[in-house]
Amino acid sequence: MIKVAFYDAKEYDKASFERYGQTQDVQFRYFEAKLNEDTVELAKGSDAVCVFVNDSVSAAVIDKLYEYGVKLIALRSAGYNNVDVQAAFGKVHVVHVPAYSPYAVAEHAMALLLTSIRRIHKAYNRTREFNFSLSGLTGFDLHGKTVGVIGTGKIGRIFVDICRGFGMRVVAYDAYPAKDSGIEYVSLEDLFRESDVISLHCPLTDSTRHLIDEDAIRQMKKGVVIVNTSRGGLIDAEALLNGIKERKIGAACLDVYEEEADIFFEDRSGHIMNDELLARLISMPNVIITSHQAFLTKEALDNIAETTVNNILSYFSGDGICDNELCYRCGNIERCKKERKERCF
Numbered sequence: 001m002i003k004v005a006f007y008d009a010k011e012y013d014k015a016s017f018e019r020y021g022q023t024q025d026v027q028f029r030y031f032e033a034k035l036n037e038d039t040v041e042l043a044k045g046s047d048a049v050c051v052f053v054n055d056s057v058s059a060a061v062i063d064k065l066y067e068y069g070v071k072l073i074a075l076r077s078a079g080y081n082n083v084d085v086q087a088a089f090g091k092v093h094v095v096h097v098p099a100y101s102p103y104a105v106a107e108h109a110m111a112l113l114l115t116s117i118r119r120i121h122k123a124y125n126r127t128r129e130f131n132f133s134l135s136g137l138t139g140f141d142l143h144g145k146t147v148g149v150i151g152t153g154k155i156g157r158i159f160v161d162i163c164r165g166f167g168m169r170v171v172a173y174d175a176y177p178a179k180d181s182g183i184e185y186v187s188l189e190d191l192f193r194e195s196d197v198i199s200l201h202c203p204l205t206d207s208t209r210h211l212i213d214e215d216a217i218r219q220m221k222k223g224v225v226i227v228n229t230s231r232g233g234l235i236d237a238e239a240l241l242n243g244i245k246e247r248k249i250g251a252a253c254l255d256v257y258e259e260e261a262d263i264f265f266e267d268r269s270g271h272i273m274n275d276e277l278l279a280r281l282i283s284m285p286n287v288i289i290t291s292h293q294a295f296l297t298k299e300a301l302d303n304i305a306e307t308t309v310n311n312i313l314s315y316f317s318g319d320g321i322c323d324n325e326l327c328y329r330c331g332n333i334e335r336c337k338k339e340r341k342e343r344c345f
């Protein structure tokens with residue numbers, strides 16, 4: 001039996017993981033706590049840990065896991081910015097779920113965008129109170145507008161297709177443009193200058209942290225709508241707030257927030273909000289925030305559970321090779337050309 005310490009466990013996780021795990025010789029021990037230096041001890045006696053986006057898998061945590069004999073960090077997410085993969089190299093193997101439903105995230109991005117620009121959230125509140133006034137609800141057509149997509153991987157490309165379905169002109173920026181995709185790639189500067197809507201679909205790395213900052217916002221069109229379903233750290237939230245206050249940014253649709261780790265996924269309704277910046281953003285009439293919810297569809301949860309269980313089984317059985325291993329061997333995890341015929345180390 002493979003023992004797995006499952007951190008940041010929610011009811012919806014347990015339901016799907018029980019379905020795929022228990023029959024497959026994998027035993028999950030569920031912990032509500034997030035993985036960090038204070039909680040790593042819970043992993044003692046486990047063969048693997050299973051973590052999500054706000055677990056903090058730092059070098060110190062990795063050293064402890066290594067000391068406890070934990071062999072594998074199984075991410076239930078595609079993004080891995082919360083894992084120090086360099087520190088893990090040579091000590092603990094890391095696997096992730098490269099795609100569980102890119103449609104879930106791309107569709108959520110469009111749901112946020114439409115909600116925002118057609119003021120659906122406001123209309124919903126009004127009609128519940130029998131207020132049928134249309135005053136202040138004027139939106140704009142997406143048809144004919146330009147959307148700038150940053151990051152044209154699995155999610156970005158689906159978002160591109162959705163936008164094309166709305167009759168939008170799509171321009172894109174990617175550090176590694178997709179060949180023969182028919183996508184019009186432009187420089188970041190041109191994308192900022194031309195776009196009515198900007199949607200972020202690239203990973204959070206050292207080079208993309210605060211990609212949207214004061215300087216970037218200065219280059220954008222007045223009234224631009226910014227959509228972020230990727231990672232909070234891509235946006236300098238203070239610069240975003242200033243852009244909104246100065247009426248430069250028309251609206252912001254955020255599923256992620258840089259300092260979300262201790263806030264998102266939890267019911268904080270009875271608490272005083274200590275994060276002034278988040279409180280101020282939420283108070284803005286043209287900001288919509290969801291709580292890192294873009295992935296949350298039945299299809300995605302089932303795919304996450306199935307792939308994670310298969311990742312764990314591949315690692316602990318047979319030749320131990322897992323196609324979804326993240327490898328730091330050549331130092332460029334994004335472009336690693338490691339042959340999938342062997343383990344990373």
Ligand code: NAI
Pocket residue numbers: 078079098099102105150151152153154155156173174175176177201202203204207208229230231255256292293294295296334
């Ligand atoms: P992907 O790996 O298929 O695509 C990422 C794209 O970003 C690639 O085309 C890559 O070349 C590009 N890229 C890398 N560095 C870049 C840079 N410096 N500038 C511009 N582009 C760059 O990833 P996928 O599956 O499309 O996911 C994208 C992101 O969405 C993930 O990194 C994750 O942070 C986020 N995500 C959010 C979820 C949510 O629930 N809100 C759920 C799943 C993913």
